[in-house]
Amino acid sequence: MAPVPHLLIVDDDKEICALLSKFLAQHGYRVSVARDGRAMMQALENARISLVVLDLMLPGEDGLSLCRRVRADSTMPIVMLTAVSEDTDRIVGLEMGADDYLAKPFHPRELLSRVRAVLRRVGPPWAVRWPAPAGCWNLPAGASTSPAASCSRRPARWCRCGPPARRLRGFHRLRRRWLRATAVRPFAGVV
Numbered sequence: 001m002a003p004v005p006h007l008l009i010v011d012d013d014k015e016i017c018a019l020l021s022k023f024l025a026q027h028g029y030r031v032s033v034a035r036d037g038r039a040m041m042q043a044l045e046n047a048r049i050s051l052v053v054l055d056l057m058l059p060g061e062d063g064l065s066l067c068r069r070v071r072a073d074s075t076m077p078i079v080m081l082t083a084v085s086e087d088t089d090r091i092v093g094l095e096m097g098a099d100d101y102l103a104k105p106f107h108p109r110e111l112l113s114r115v116r117a118v119l120r121r122v123g124p125p126w127a128v129r130w131p132a133p134a135g136c137w138n139l140p141a142g143a144s145t146s147p148a149a150s151c152s153r154r155p156a157r158w159c160r161c162g163p164p165a166r167r168l169r170g171f172h173r174l175r176r177r178w179l180r181a182t183a184v185r186p187f188a189g190v191v
Contacts, residue, residue, distance in 0.1 A: 005050035005119055006030040010040045010066070011081065012058055020053065023108045024115070037061035041069070049076065051115060051122075056082030056093065064096050071097035077118045081111070 007029050011017050014035075021031040032047060034040040036059050043049065052070065056063035067078055078100075080093045085103035093101050099121075100114045 003124070004028065004030050006032065006048055007051050007053060007115065008032050008034060008040065008043050008047075008049045009053045010034045010037075010058065010063070011053075011055040012036065013055075020108065020111065024112065027112055029115075035059075037066050040066060044070070044076075051077040051079065051119060053079050053081050053111070053115070054098070056080055056084055056089070064093065067093070067096045067098055077122050079111070079114055079118060081106070 007024055009017055009020050009024075009031060011020075011033075012035050017033045017035075021033055024031050032043050032049070034043050038060070040052070040054075044052075054063045054067060058066070063080060063082065067080070070076055070078060078098045080098040080101045081104065082089070082093070082101075083104045090101045090103075099118045102111055102114060
């Protein structure tokens with residue numbers, strides 16, 4: 001059974017959250033909702049989120065700074081959803097790291113199409129844990145490599161000392177395994 005993409009909708013408007021979560025759930029997605037930046041960051045730490053639908057204007061921390069924070073630790077897809085439809089705002093949103101930008105008012109089917117397109121570009125497995133797996137590759141020889149181990153610079157949960165290629169090794173291993181499992185194989189006896 002293929003994994004179901006888990007979407008996180010971050011918007012302070014209750015009606016939009018209810019409408020979108022119901023609509024996206026009807027189309028086969030798992031949906032979680034967050035009303036502000038703090039709830040969003042908590043959801044990202046506790047769940048395997050595939051894509052974030054992020055409103056630009058939120059109480060407290062705005063959507064652009066949240067997008068920047070997510071981009072600092074992850075390549076998780078982000079679709080910006082906002083009432084601001086100026087070209088300069090779209091450009092700033094995309095340059096901050098959003099993968100797509102949709103202005104309100106919008107049709108839910110358009111959002112669904114954009115979510116599908118972004119997930120298609122990212123490719124499975126979508127649910128890469130955010131932040132990146134804990135543990136430090138900058139430990140002395142013979143030290144424990146469990147998530148509880150860390151270098152002296154940061155707590156293990158946030159340690160990113162190793163080179164990016166080593167941090168991504170586990171992800172690439174999972175991707176290769178998935179590609180091998182889903183590869184089209186010819187039938188026996190067919191040339």
